[in-house]
Amino acid sequence: MELLELREITKAFPGVVANNRVSLHVKAGEIHALLGENGAGKTTLMNILYGLYHADSGSIYWKGEKVDFLTPSDAIAAGIGMVHQHFTLIPTMSVMHNIILGLKEKGYPFIKSAEVIETIQSLARRYGLAVDAQKKVSELSVGQQQRVEILKQLYRGAELLVLDEPTAVLTPGETREFFDVLRRLKAEGHAVILITHRMSEIMAVSDRVTILRNGTNVADMLTADTDPASLARLMMGGELPERPVFKPREEGDLPLLDMREIVVKKDKIAKLSLSLRVYPGEIIGIAGVDGNGQKELAEVICGILPATQGKIIYDGRDVSKASIRQRFRAGIAYISDDRHQDGLILDMNLRQNLMLRKYGVAPFARHGCLNKQQMEAFSASCIKKYQIKAPSSETKMRLLSGGNQQKAILARAISEDARFIVACQPTRGLDIGATMQVRNILAEQRNRGAGVLLISADLDEIRSLSDRVAVLFRGRLMGIVDNGPALTTQILGRMMGGHSLQEGEADHA
Structure with missing residues (x-):
């Protein structure tokens, strides 16, 4: 019927x-x-x-x-x-x-x-x-x-x-x-x-x-x-975008991000307790069931949450006490897992959202006056480069599709010459075409030498993009393993359930 x-x-x-x-x-x-x-x-x-x-x-x-x-x-x-x-x-x-x-x-x-x-x-x-x-x-x-x-x-x-x-x-x-x-x-x-x-x-x-x-x-x-x-x-309406192409990573670099015995507590309860290094030109994937410390990890790196103890060394400097603004200006970019709540102002237009964090910065402003010509040129460049589909840069963000909203967030973050990108669930809710575009963007940043911390609940995404994979369980690392054919969904599933693996153990699994 x-x-x-x-x-x-x-x-x-x-x-x-x-x-x-x-x-x-x-x-x-x-x-x-x-x-x-x-x-x-x-x-x-x-x-x-x-x-x-x-x-x-x-x-x-x-x-x-x-x-x-x-x-x-x-x-x-x-x-x-x-x-x-x-x-x-x-x-x-x-x-x-x-x-x-x-x-x-x-x-x-x-x-x-x-x-x-x-x-x-x-x-x-x-x-x-x-x-x-x-x-x-x-x-x-x-x-x-x-x-x-x-x-x-x-x-x-x-x-x-x-x-x-x-x-x-x-x-x-x-x-x-x-x-x-x-x-x-x-x-x-x-x-x-x-x-x-x-x-x-x-x-x-x-x-x-x-x-x-x-x-x-x-x-x-x-x-x-x-x-x-x-x-x-x-x-x-045609073929899918090509899959990301990865350049071989150069060995021997000093870590771009070095988290040393970091502890984050909320209400006196430890939500995060780990040490982690991320190198230039690599994507390290963070797998795990949502709610096991992923959000705390992202926010402590970006300065949104303070570390209760430990040190964060970024590009050779201790940024443990640095403000959010100082970290962003040093080249740390944050792509939130909730684009509506944390990533965009939906009642502002596309150009205004692309310009967030650039107001007051040359060449977009001088002596308190905005340079609208520079702002329009910048937003037009982002729209073209990242293939953001919108009737115009004046279109309200809430009228754009989820994929185009996400590409706008990526364009804003990466256009700031980010050297380290914290990407939380970057393709959640996106169609296959937009997903491939976002993954290609992250791969391009990795290839140019940026470090990328990829937090994703999609194990296929973790396995297709990451150089190394770490698994979080109750705020602790169950292990860090090299990505490759030996790293199976079964191994990751055991780690996500709280079974510890030492680095390299997947090579022999």
């Missing part, structure tokens, strides 16, 4: 046509993948379905009847649920209270917690979404928080679930568990629209795939009738 039909949906924003006569058909009991580059119009289309945006033209049919969802409440009441890429949970509240937030439960305002918890646990058992309903959300892993988001929609009676980049923040193990959940939902007759860039996920769990490019339909096919290479070509 056809559960949902979108007919020729069109939606335009200032300077951008996000959807141009897009159509989509979804059946009950079907996992339908929605594939496209960043900025192809996938999320906009789903936001229209969910009542967050309103189409300029086109129609929505739900169970055969024409509908017009004016708000998300209308969509939810009809049986449509959406789990966004950035979760909408309240960390200080319990799982139960997050799930029923906004609902008037039976007996409201006197909630029968025991009955609500039993209903939640029954849903959790039915769909394989194990979670403690009485725990605070802040105590849950990212994977568990996602389960809460899905349970919240099922509790409201969702027959169709829209999942936006659901595996972007999951470990490989959590991803496998998530696929099991999708299969259970399908078996129970639920429909799922899976927005993803990952070909392996599409091939593993979807029944059908619709591909968008530049806001228009380019293909709609059974997953069994296609393959990853064909999907990539359809999505990109």
Whole structure:
């Protein structure tokens, strides 16, 4: 049975046509993948379905009847649920209270917690979404928080679930568990629209795939009738960017960054305790499950967090007490794992975001006056060099796709002649084309002699880019190993689980 039909949906924003006569058909009991580059119009289309945006033209049919969802409440009441890429949970509240937030439960305002918890646990058992309903959300892993988001929609009676980049923040193990959940939902007759860039996920769990490019339909096919290479070509409109090329690293250099017995404490609890050296012209990959000290490692290097003890030697100088500004001016660049919260000012335009940290610096300013001509020339250079797709440098950042936002952050960081780059989850949520572009940029910086600390939850990314790999577990290094054929996912998985390996042990594994 056809559960949902979108007919020729069109939606335009200032300077951008996000959807141009897009159509989509979804059946009950079907996992339908929605594939496209960043900025192809996938999320906009789903936001229209969910009542967050309103189409300029086109129609929505739900169970055969024409509908017009004016708000998300209308969509939810009809049986449509959406789990966004950035979760909408309240960390200080319990799982139960997050799930029923906004609902008037039976007996409201006197909630029968025991009955609500039993209903939640029954849903959790039915769909394989194990979670403690009485725990605070802040105590849950990212994977568990996602389960809460899905349970919240099922509790409201969702027959169709829209999942936006659901595996972007999951470990490989959590991803496998998530696929099991999708299969259970399908078996129970639920429909799922899976927005993803990952070909392996599409091939593993979807029944059908619709591909968008530049806001228009380019293909709609059974997953069994296609393959990853064909999907990539359809999505990109051509061949993928070439893979990074690595120059041989020169041995014998002094370390560019030397972290000596660094300890970082929060609330008197050690969150990080390690020593680490990074050399010029190398990428050292930091693997590990999110929340094991990666953020603290990045922030102590950049000066955002103070080291409780130990020394940080950068380019032969002790920068342990140096300010963030001093470290940036010395050539340390930081690419945050949360581009919206820490990397960009979304209500400013592209040019203004590219110029952050350059205001007040010659040749862009003199005697307190901005040189707009120099600023425009600089931003135009960045846009061209890093292939940032935007109608103009005046376009608001929030209107750019995730991939183009990330390329803007990279352009700003690297344009400052960075000698050491801390890159946290640099390709999270990006399509395959943007991912390859970002990886090529990091490889280029490594080849010109910069040191790169790559923090990534994507083991394929770690293995494809790194010269050496270190694994963090509970703030400590489980080992540092040379990258190569002997370094398998199994070895990395054991280290991520807390099994120590000494440097070079992977050579004999």
